[in-house]
Amino acid sequence: MTRxxxxxxxxxxxxxxxxWLAGLALGLVLLLTFLMTGHGLGATGxxxxxxxxxxxxxxxxxxxxxxxxxxxxxNGNPLxxxxxxxxxxxxIGALAAAYxxxxxxxxxxxxxxxxxxxxxxxxxxxxxxxxxxxxAAGCTSGVGLSGGAALSVAAFVFLAAFFTVGxxxxxxxxxxxxxxx
Amino acid sequence: MMVFPANDAxxxxxxxxxxxxxxxxxxxxxxxxxxxxxxxxxxxxxVFKVMFSAxxxxxxxxxxxxxxxxxxxxxxxxxxxMLGAAAIGGAMIGVGFAVGGxxxxxxxxxxxxxxxxxxLFLIGIVLGTWIFAxxxxxxxxLTSLGAIEAETLPELTGLPEWxxxxxxxxxxxxxxxxxxxxxRRLQGPVTAEQATVGNTR
Numbered sequence: 001m002t003r004x005x006x007x008x009x010x011x012x013x014x015x016x017x018x019x020w021l022a023g024l025a026l027g028l029v030l031l032l033t034f035l036m037t038g039h040g041l042g043a044t045g046x047x048x049x050x051x052x053x054x055x056x057x058x059x060x061x062x063x064x065x066x067x068x069x070x071x072x073x074x075n076g077n078p079l080x081x082x083x084x085x086x087x088x089x090x091x092i093g094a095l096a097a098a099y100x101x102x103x104x105x106x107x108x109x110x111x112x113x114x115x116x117x118x119x120x121x122x123x124x125x126x127x128x129x130x131x132x133x134x135x136a137a138g139c140t141s142g143v144g145l146s147g148g149a150a151l152s153v154a155a156f157v158f159l160a161a162f163f164t165v166g167x168x169x170x171x172x173x174x175x176x177x178x179x180x181x
Numbered sequence: 182m183m184v185f186p187a188n189d190a191x192x193x194x195x196x197x198x199x200x201x202x203x204x205x206x207x208x209x210x211x212x213x214x215x216x217x218x219x220x221x222x223x224x225x226x227x228v229f230k231v232m233f234s235a236x237x238x239x240x241x242x243x244x245x246x247x248x249x250x251x252x253x254x255x256x257x258x259x260x261x262x263m264l265g266a267a268a269i270g271g272a273m274i275g276v277g278f279a280v281g282g283x284x285x286x287x288x289x290x291x292x293x294x295x296x297x298x299x300x301l302f303l304i305g306i307v308l309g310t311w312i313f314a315x316x317x318x319x320x321x322x323l324t325s326l327g328a329i330e331a332e333t334l335p336e337l338t339g340l341p342e343w344x345x346x347x348x349x350x351x352x353x354x355x356x357x358x359x360x361x362x363x364x365r366r367l368q369g370p371v372t373a374e375q376a377t378v379g380n381t382r
Contacts, residue, residue, distance in 0.1 A: 019230035022209035027238025029201040036194040038186035039258035043286035051310035068314040089199015097207035098294035106295045122298040125281015126305015134313040136270020140284040147260035149239035154267040161271030169279035170221035
């Protein structure tokens with residue numbers, strides 16, 4: 001596959017996998033992870049350790065004194081964990097998939113109503129998700145997907161709240177406009 | 182006989198799981214916030230479809246391996262049943278998804294498919310973690326809210342596991358049927374081309 005240039009931006013973009021195929025593949029990857037490690041996939045296990053790691057560089061005293069992040073930096077580098085390698089893998093896998101399919105683009109996506117607005121909303125959404133993931137002790141991957149595969153009651157409560165509130169929030173943000181986006 | 186889980190916590194299993202996870206998520210279209218948030222506008226049901234079918238595939242796989250004696254009963258991590266905490270966290274991540282366009286895992290996929298907005302979402306996650314940590318003494322109670330005894334659906338309902346799995350399988354088929362109907366009515370789903378080069382249609 002040839003790399004696309006700016007003048008050939010729509011050239012050679014491969015289609016996404018159909019949902020049944022992506023679902024089957026994701027299910028098998030999740031199963032493999034469970035068999036290898038005894039637990040599922042995740043994401044915010046890493047971002048939390050990363051927050052502790054960056055925090056330690058910026059304000060070591062404050063992080064050490066903190067009841068939540070302090071214990072993570074007590075025994076050396078908070079990033080020394082399985083989840084760091086997993087998230088690094090996600091980055092590599094996503095890069096490989098996007099690049100090989102002609103879908104890699106440097107861009108600010110979803111910026112129809114302005115770049116500053118889009119980037120501010122991205123930070124705001126991230127703050128809500130980052131805080132929420134600490135309350136639930138995991139995110140859509142760790143609690144929703146992995147917990148779901150273990151038939152955890154908490155996972156289905158999480159998913160129900162995630163989807164219901166998400167649909168309502170989207171409705172409040174975009175009104176009755178179903179068009180994309 | 183090899184009985185799973187292998188309880189490996191090393192670099193190889195981490196990288197392998199992650200690479201496959203990221204590869205599948207990008208190919209599903211989940212690096213694109215337009216595609217992801219179209220789920221909440223009900224015009225693209227890929228998120229529901231993929232998540233639901235993946236849960237069924239992995240859960241059925243674990244069940245069959247346990248029946249065949251290849252997987253240890255109770256050897257796998259189950260998210261603790263703090264139902265209030267799960268509901269509040271799920272709701273906040275739902276708001277974050279609707280507002281910011283990603284959830285934590287998909288923002289990593291977004292960033293590595295070239296999206297600067299995904300980097301900002303990740304910075305937001307770090308800020309949200311710091312805010313949570315600095316308010317930890319006040320918000321700690323949320324993390325154990327609504328604890329119940331039953332950890333799993335079979336324990337909660339008293340139904341055999343195969344029946345729960347059959348129910349989830351039927352629900353997954355229903356998601357595909359209903360979702361596809363919505364997608365037709367609302368001119369979805371978002372294509373790779375729309376998600377990659379054009380955000381308007």
